Amino acid sequence: MTELIQHLSLGFSVALTMQNLMYCFIGCFLGTLIGVLPGIGPVATIAMLLPITFNLPPTPALIMLAGIYYGASYGGSTTAILVNLPGESSSVVTCIDGYQMGRQGRAGPALAIAALGSFFAGTVGTLLIALFGPPLAELAFEFGAAEYFSMMVLGLVSAVVLAHGSLIKAVCMILVGLLLGIVGTDVNSGIARYSLGISELSDGIGFVSVAMGMFGFGEIISNLEQGEEREVNTSKVGSLMPTWTDLKMSFGPIVRGTALGTIFGILPGSHTVIASFSSYTLEKKLAKDPSRFGKGAIEGVAGPESANNAAAQTSFIPLLTLGIPTGAVMALMVGAMTIQGIAPGPQVMTQKPDLFWGMIASMWVGNLMLVILNLPLIGMWVQFLKIPYRVLFPGIILFCCIGAFSVNNSPAEVYLAGLFGVFGYFASKWGCEPGPLLLGFVLGPLMEENLRRAMLISRGDATVFFTRPISCGMLIVAIFLLIIIVLPQIRKKRAEVVYESAD
Amino acid sequence: MALKIRSMKDFSAGLMFIAIGGLFAMGASQYPMGTAVRMGPAYFPSILGWGTVALGFMVFVESFLVDDEKPTPVKWRPLLLVIASVMAFAAIVNTGGLITATVVLIITAALGGHEFKLKEAIISAVLMSITVWAIFDKALGLPFKLFPWS
Numbered sequence: 001m002t003e004l005i006q007h008l009s010l011g012f013s014v015a016l017t018m019q020n021l022m023y024c025f026i027g028c029f030l031g032t033l034i035g036v037l038p039g040i041g042p043v044a045t046i047a048m049l050l051p052i053t054f055n056l057p058p059t060p061a062l063i064m065l066a067g068i069y070y071g072a073s074y075g076g077s078t079t080a081i082l083v084n085l086p087g088e089s090s091s092v093v094t095c096i097d098g099y100q101m102g103r104q105g106r107a108g109p110a111l112a113i114a115a116l117g118s119f120f121a122g123t124v125g126t127l128l129i130a131l132f133g134p135p136l137a138e139l140a141f142e143f144g145a146a147e148y149f150s151m152m153v154l155g156l157v158s159a160v161v162l163a164h165g166s167l168i169k170a171v172c173m174i175l176v177g178l179l180l181g182i183v184g185t186d187v188n189s190g191i192a193r194y195s196l197g198i199s200e201l202s203d204g205i206g207f208v209s210v211a212m213g214m215f216g217f218g219e220i221i222s223n224l225e226q227g228e229e230r231e232v233n234t235s236k237v238g239s240l241m242p243t244w245t246d247l248k249m250s251f252g253p254i255v256r257g258t259a260l261g262t263i264f265g266i267l268p269g270s271h272t273v274i275a276s277f278s279s280y281t282l283e284k285k286l287a288k289d290p291s292r293f294g295k296g297a298i299e300g301v302a303g304p305e306s307a308n309n310a311a312a313q314t315s316f317i318p319l320l321t322l323g324i325p326t327g328a329v330m331a332l333m334v335g336a337m338t339i340q341g342i343a344p345g346p347q348v349m350t351q352k353p354d355l356f357w358g359m360i361a362s363m364w365v366g367n368l369m370l371v372i373l374n375l376p377l378i379g380m381w382v383q384f385l386k387i388p389y390r391v392l393f394p395g396i397i398l399f400c401c402i403g404a405f406s407v408n409n410s411p412a413e414v415y416l417a418g419l420f421g422v423f424g425y426f427a428s429k430w431g432c433e434p435g436p437l438l439l440g441f442v443l444g445p446l447m448e449e450n451l452r453r454a455m456l457i458s459r460g461d462a463t464v465f466f467t468r469p470i471s472c473g474m475l476i477v478a479i480f481l482l483i484i485i486v487l488p489q490i491r492k493k494r495a496e497v498v499y500e501s502a503d
Numbered sequence: 504m505a506l507k508i509r510s511m512k513d514f515s516a517g518l519m520f521i522a523i524g525g526l527f528a529m530g531a532s533q534y535p536m537g538t539a540v541r542m543g544p545a546y547f548p549s550i551l552g553w554g555t556v557a558l559g560f561m562v563f564v565e566s567f568l569v570d571d572e573k574p575t576p577v578k579w580r581p582l583l584l585v586i587a588s589v590m591a592f593a594a595i596v597n598t599g600g601l602i603t604a605t606v607v608l609i610i611t612a613a614l615g616g617h618e619f620k621l622k623e624a625i626i627s628a629v630l631m632s633i634t635v636w637a638i639f640d641k642a643l644g645l646p647f648k649l650f651p652w653s
Contacts, residue, residue, distance in 0.1 A: 168562055169513075172520045175555040179527045179548060186544040193544055194530055217585060224581035224615060390616035391623065394609045395631055397585060401592045401608065402601075402635070406645065414593035418586050425582060429574045430516040448547045460540035 007357050008130055014358030015365050020063050023056070024362050027064035028369045031071020036079050036381045037392060042072035043328045043435070044219055047211035048396070050336060051403035058340040059355050063362040065336055066316075069329060070122070070363070073272075073312055074370045077114045077305055078381055081107055091308075093276045097293060097300030109242035110301050111378060113250050115371045116242075117302045118309035121258040122367030125313025128262060129320070129360050133349065136321040140346035143322075145453035146464050150471040150478075152447050155324050157478040158267060160436055167485055169432045177437035180205055181444020188452065200412040207335045208404055209413045210441055213420025214427070214434040215328075216400045220393050221425045246298050253283050253303030261310025266318065267326075272311045279307035313363065320356065321346060328435040331442040510571035517563025524555025584615030600650040601639070602632050 014020060030052075034045040049068050053061035073091075080091040081098035094114065101110040143151070160170040183194040184204030195201040242250075257279040264275040283303040284293045293300050316333075318326050323345030325331040337344050342352070349356045404413040424434050458464035466472045508514050527548055537543025588611035595604040609628040613619055639645050 166513075166562075168558055168565075169516055169520075172516075172555055172558050172562065175551050175558070176520070176523055179523070179551050179555070182548050182551075188542075189535070189544045191534055191544045193534060193548065194527070217589065221581050221585050224585070224617070225575060225578045390613065390618060391627055393616065394588070394612035394624075394627065397588060397612050398592075398605060398608050398631055398635070401589055401596075401604075402639065405593075405596060409646070411593035411596055414589060414596075418589035418593070421589065422582070422586055426519070427516075429577070430512045430519070431571070431574075432516055448542075451547065452542045455539055455542060460538065462539065 003134075004130055007134075007353075008361060010354060011130075011357030011359075011361030014059065014354050015063070015362035020060055020358065020362060021365070023060040023064040024067045024366050025369055025373070027067020028071040028074075028366055028373070031068035032075040032078070032370070032377075032381065033071075033384070034396075035072030035075025036384055037075075037396070040219065040396070041076065041215075042069055043211070043332065043438075044215040045072040045075075046329060046332045047208065047215050048400050048403055050208060050211070050332065051406045053336060054339060054407070058337075058342055058352075059358050061336065061340055062333075062355070062359050063366075065333060066359060066363050067366045067369070069312065070309075070366050070370055073309065074115070074118065075381070077118075078111060078378070079385065081110045081114065081301070082382065083385055091276075092273075093280045093304040094301055096280070097295070097297050100294070100296035101298065101301065104296050106296065108378075109246050110298070112242050112375065113246060113298055113302050114305040115375055117250065117254040117257065117306035119367050119371045120254050121261055121306040121310035122313055123364060124258050125262065125265070125310050126360060126364040126367075128314060129317055129363075130357075132317065133321050133356075133360070136317065137346035137349045140322045143470070144468070145450045145457060146468050146471040147474070148324075149447060149450040149454055150465055150474040151322065151324055152443050152450070154474040154478040155318075155326055156436070156439060156443065157481055159327060159439055166431055169430075170436045173427070173432050173434070173437040174440035177440025177442075178444040178447065180210065180437075181441040182448065184445075187449070198412075200408075200410065204445075205416060205441075206404075206407055206413045207332075207438075207441060208407050209416035210420050211332060211335075211438060212400045212404055213417040214424030214437065217397065217417065217421025218424025218428060218434065220396060221421065222428060223389070224393065242298075249298055250302035252286075253279070253299040254306045256282060256286075257303035257306030257308075258310045261307035261312075262314050264307070265311035265314030272308045272315075275307035275311035276304035279303035309367075316363070319344060320348065320359075323348070325439060325442060328438045331439045334442050506567050508566055510566045510569055512571050512574050513562050513566035513569070515574070517559050517561075517566055520559025520562060521556050522559075524552045524557075524559055526552075528552025528556060581615040584611055588612040588615070597648065598651065600653055601635060601647040602649050603651060605632050605635050 015024070027049075030049055031042075031045055034040055034048060035042065040048075046065065046068055050065070053064050056064065076091040077094050077098070080094040081102050084095050084099040084102075098110045098114070101107060156174050160167060160174060181204075183201060185192045185195075185202050192202040257275075260279050260282065261272075261275040264278070265272075280293075280300055280303060283299045284290050287293065287297070287299060315326055315330060318324050319330045319333060323334075323343070325334045325344075334344050342348060342355070400417065401414050404417045405411060407413050427434060427437075454464055455462070464471075465475060529552075531545040531548040531552060534545040535543040536545045536549070539546075588608045591611055592604045592608045595607055606628045609631050610624050613624040613627065636649065639647055640649065
């Protein structure tokens, strides 16, 4: 217990410096600003704002990135409530009842409850990280190359299994991501792979290009394909104060949502989406009058929003303790840490405690900032939402391009981003999700390195992955997950094929 | 027997993955394979590449067996103009300067939107140029060349 207090005080002493507070605020602000824009989710937001952090020292950079992440989630809920457009996939659920509340003139309380619920979830999440972080990191020190490889396999498999859409196409996207990550100079042999004689490629493909191209440009082009009819609830925001009844009705959902979110957050995959959907289903089942759901039931906002923030918070745990990213957002964080010269893993906690605990403390500070500062700024976000998309999107493209350019002061990254934009556009059109590709891209070189090392140590014995207990355990879980997902699909598809041929 | 494509999405995706996987796998053949103990640079990419080809082929075959909704039709204008604006920026920024690249990007991209209003685009380009100058040149002091004559 005293250790926990010691760690947290170290963390807060770092987080509460004027400089870090300012960076936290800038992150929250920019994150909310971009997150509010419809069609731009947290991944795209972080990808776009990432280059800003490159010039900062590591601790403020990561603090700002965390702020951007929460800001983007918060912005996403704001858009969901006011415009019925989910700013990100987990806000889809908030749209259902949140938007209805908005139409009834109760957008204010909806926004307030969303913020308060998220804050509660964030606090719980921070405490959990602080409590379980150190023991998990200690466990990770037992890991050898084989364990790391198997863990990455498990991470990739779970990320795919829990995502929506075609499983096999998602696996293909992971493989392509791994391949793209390999482009560049091979550390072992010094040979430049797939560089096509272009010197910029011999250092590898910048992940900013991939992220901005697939998530930024790809999404913008897809957005432009759809129509531009949006009914905005902006004139009816009114007072932000929730009533006593609101608060009482939200308490249960907030606590339950936080619990659900915490569990889902630690598992690899699209934790925030599943967390918010499960919370909505749970609350609807538990409600005395389920028919209110879909027409503006505040539990339909309180539960999912808390679940989604709890999941967002706890999803940092595998990253900060084991060094493994469990989703596209965490993949970006890994990229950012690598660029800052920090190798993510359990050693971060021991070698750079002020960075580690400072970041955790500032996650909580960021949650607090979002409640205190952003709620009064609602008016500003509302004005922002009134700007027609056709005026906004060129500006977004511009900032993406400048961001990509500033990585190496070279147009090569911009060209690459453009190419990935085309790729991302067609890939999603054909039902292939970009998230798994980004995850594979970040893990590619790491997986290869660990595979090589494991094989070297075991002298070519490939069964080493199964003879070492932890590694074996993880691979078994991975295979198990694949089986339980593939089986129903095979049965379903066999049924479809049989049905078709019976015509 | 005429094969009917039941899922255009899977058909296209399958071909795409076969192509990408194949390119990487064949590209790997120019590097040494090494052994399982000392993996050469071609080892991992070959496995991944051929794996992608195999899975891509499965997706391709599936496209004849399982129905799926049609992909939304490609709208060429937003696609081409957004990408053109990005490429133009990349081409211009070092020679013509940041401001020139900004103006070209904003106007080209705006052409890709729903309704193009020339006055609106020009005002937007000017405002964006001022914002860009203020943030990147004045506030952050980054070494960007601003104009062709800078």
